[in-house]
Amino acid sequence: MSPTQTQLLETLRRTVGAANVLTHEDPTTDLTAWELDWRRRERGRALAVVRPGNTQEVADVVKACAAAGTSIVPQGGNTGMVVGSTPNDSGTQVVLSLTRMNKVRKLDPGNLTITVDAGCVLQNLQEVCEKEGFLFPLSLASEGSCTIGGNLGTNAGGTQVVRFGNTRELCLGLEVVTASGEIWSGLTGLRKDNTGYDLRHLFIGSEGTLGVITAATMKLYPMPVTQLTAFAAVPSLQAAVELLGLAHKTISSGLTGFEVMGQFALSLVVKHFPQQRVPFWQDSPYCVVLENSDNESEEHARAQFERLLEAAMEMGCVTDAVVAESVAQAKALWHIRESIPLAQAQEGLNIKHDISINVSRIPEFVDLCNGKLLQAFPGARLVTYGHLGDGNLHYNVQAPEGQDQEKFLVEQEGPMNALVYDIVDAFNGSISAEHGIGSLKADKLAHHKSPVALGLMRAIKTALDPHNLMNPGKVLT
Ligand code: FAD
Ligand code: MLT
Numbered sequence: 001m002s003p004t005q006t007q008l009l010e011t012l013r014r015t016v017g018a019a020n021v022l023t024h025e026d027p028t029t030d031l032t033a034w035e036l037d038w039r040r041r042e043r044g045r046a047l048a049v050v051r052p053g054n055t056q057e058v059a060d061v062v063k064a065c066a067a068a069g070t071s072i073v074p075q076g077g078n079t080g081m082v083v084g085s086t087p088n089d090s091g092t093q094v095v096l097s098l099t100r101m102n103k104v105r106k107l108d109p110g111n112l113t114i115t116v117d118a119g120c121v122l123q124n125l126q127e128v129c130e131k132e133g134f135l136f137p138l139s140l141a142s143e144g145s146c147t148i149g150g151n152l153g154t155n156a157g158g159t160q161v162v163r164f165g166n167t168r169e170l171c172l173g174l175e176v177v178t179a180s181g182e183i184w185s186g187l188t189g190l191r192k193d194n195t196g197y198d199l200r201h202l203f204i205g206s207e208g209t210l211g212v213i214t215a216a217t218m219k220l221y222p223m224p225v226t227q228l229t230a231f232a233a234v235p236s237l238q239a240a241v242e243l244l245g246l247a248h249k250t251i252s253s254g255l256t257g258f259e260v261m262g263q264f265a266l267s268l269v270v271k272h273f274p275q276q277r278v279p280f281w282q283d284s285p286y287c288v289v290l291e292n293s294d295n296e297s298e299e300h301a302r303a304q305f306e307r308l309l310e311a312a313m314e315m316g317c318v319t320d321a322v323v324a325e326s327v328a329q330a331k332a333l334w335h336i337r338e339s340i341p342l343a344q345a346q347e348g349l350n351i352k353h354d355i356s357i358n359v360s361r362i363p364e365f366v367d368l369c370n371g372k373l374l375q376a377f378p379g380a381r382l383v384t385y386g387h388l389g390d391g392n393l394h395y396n397v398q399a400p401e402g403q404d405q406e407k408f409l410v411e412q413e414g415p416m417n418a419l420v421y422d423i424v425d426a427f428n429g430s431i432s433a434e435h436g437i438g439s440l441k442a443d444k445l446a447h448h449k450s451p452v453a454l455g456l457m458r459a460i461k462t463a464l465d466p467h468n469l470m471n472p473g474k475v476l477t
């Protein structure tokens, strides 16, 4: 360790307390939880994991790191999918973990807002809001461990975007520690504010490369009277898109979830979580889970769902369907959908393509891509599912049965990504709909984003972080 690093660690210990600076100096300290990404794609090595307890401490940590020329990796729940929240393997970076900063600062019922520390776990935030009769409509399968800071850092999507938008749309204000250690207090809660550039939107989705989000003011919605869930078998992706159109017409703004799941994706849930009862999966190439949130009554919502599903069956875009009879049944149906990424992880290392295409063109995209991909990579197992209501597919791939998974990734990920992303480009789509870029896709971004857009992004990065100390190597190479 260099004298500068030793001095930095001393300063950090003084700033946040020795118990909140974890290093490899003590061989019994296990830093795996901070150094290994959720998908187990890469293991880094940190100089230290630092856990500040308030915004001033974050600012002091950032200043100390800047003075020592040490780069910082902001981290929330470390559930990201693109290796964005873990350090590189140099042993020189500081992981700045926000998880001790987990307080609700203020709930303002009149303004329909809640202000929370960045390290607040999403599920805790949802529960606090629910207790007060409000809905915080961000929902991801990782909600038990991801944080609002990470959700903002990645501009997370999830299963309610079709009605409420991405995390960006739910945020009204931020508090940020800049790359030089200044505190920007932008927790206004205003719904209208046209006083120049909207800085909040620069930090949202910047994956920790421009500053550290320390708190946020988020929008709340009145809790709907009822949230009904239906699970339907559809004969094709085209049929799922037709059902979506019909659901928009019939349920309108009550449509708060519309997820599609391919047969192989569901078979992985059945295989790895055999206690779950998955309807229709053996008889249908795709199933859909829909949610209807209603402010009138459960009877009204049921009648709407019945009208929708009857019309869909008449049109031939639904072959079978079930509407949950209770909250427990609804949860079980959603649990099937949410278990897919976990089942995929159980099945082994995999390749993820988190893509978006205009909804109307998704069936055409999948037909074309399936054909080309299976021709080029015989035996590859396609795990297709996702947020069809948003045009966001998880077009994921599992190695052929019995094949060495590490070898499959090393040899096939590059050419497979290229094949899929070139088709995404041809459809004017995006190579990252909701997971972000991290370090996993940083080289791909350079190929798939326009040079003008990349130039503007680099200019923003240089202006806000001139010494490249905030999460270097992520997003931009
Ligand atoms: P981390 O993983 O810790 O960090 C993610 C990125 O944000 C990193 O670049 C990090 O540097 C940055 N960051 C973290 N905190 C801050 C901060 N305070 N200030 C600045 N930058 C920060 N994502 C979706 O969008 N939709 C889904 O449906 C979805 N489902 C998932 C299901 C599972 C089972 C899992 C494991 C993940 C899923 N994800 C999904 C991905 C992940 O949960 C989200 O990206 C989530 O928003 C990350 O939150 P986190 O607190 O874990 O952030
Ligand atoms: C999800 O929607 O479940 C995740 O974003 C998908 C994934 O893990 O690929």
Ligand code: ZN
Residues within 6 Å of the ligand: 157, 158, 386, 387, 394, 434
């Ligand atoms: Zn997703």
